[in-house]
Amino acid sequence: MNQTENQTKNKPRIFKSLWSSSKKPSTASCCSLFSDCIHVATSRTCEYLHFTDPDNKFRPSGAVLREIFLMTYIQRSFQLNLNITFSCTVMTHVQRFLLGTDWVWAVLDPPSKNPRIQIAVQVLHTEENTREDFEEHSSMETEPFQGTRAERLVEFCAGIGRSCFALFLFFGNKNDPGNICGLLSNNLHQALGKCVRIDQRFIEGFFKGAKGFVTATGMLQAVVGKKDNDPLTMLVKFT
DSSP, X not given: XXXXXXXXXXHHHHHHHHHHHHTSOOHHHHHHHHHHHHHHHHHHHHHHHHOOOTTSOOXXXXXXXXXXXXXXXXXXXXXXXXXXXXXXXXOOHHHHHHHOOSEEEEEEOTTXXXXXXXXXXXXXXXXXXHHHHHHHHHTSOSOOOOSOHHHHHHHHHHHHOTTEEEEEEEEOOSSOTTOEEEEEESOXXXXXXXXXXOSHHHHHGXXXXXXXXXXHHHHHHHHHHSOTTOOOEEEEEOO
């Protein structure tokens, strides 16, 4: 076999190697794509948060804002093929109530596609969240649940372990209606055994006087780079 034939035979193998490596995005690439999706989703949501109706007839509910953010994020993630390494699982109406989570982001293990790290998200928006929780509870034929919806999210994450983070995502606040920020932690279950009520007021307490916020990129880098059993709590600025 001459040199030309050897080169021809090796070409498919080289291309196969390049194609295989391109299917495994790096952590930096995953964080960059995630940041892009968050930017598009928050920009779209902020359009509604900043909108003022002169007649005061149009005021999007917290549920509508949640769907706008989520659907925009999902659309963008599919455009960028982020779903190969980073999934987004939307909860059903019943799951939202029982588990306290609106959706779950997961960093996937490439060979098995099993979740390696999970971020369970609960959206909060002014006082409307309390009314929505009550309406969901009263419409379900279930036994009364103890604790708040925030506590159910914390318990859900604690049941999985330190690799599962609770993210309380705020759409606006009294001082800055267009602000989108969040509290991320895998350690809030420590408060459950100290007779502390985990609710919206408790979560908002983390933001009082806070000066240090990380970006969406920094949040994902931190959870991916964390050692298995280490606790992690951070404030995130998404806008």
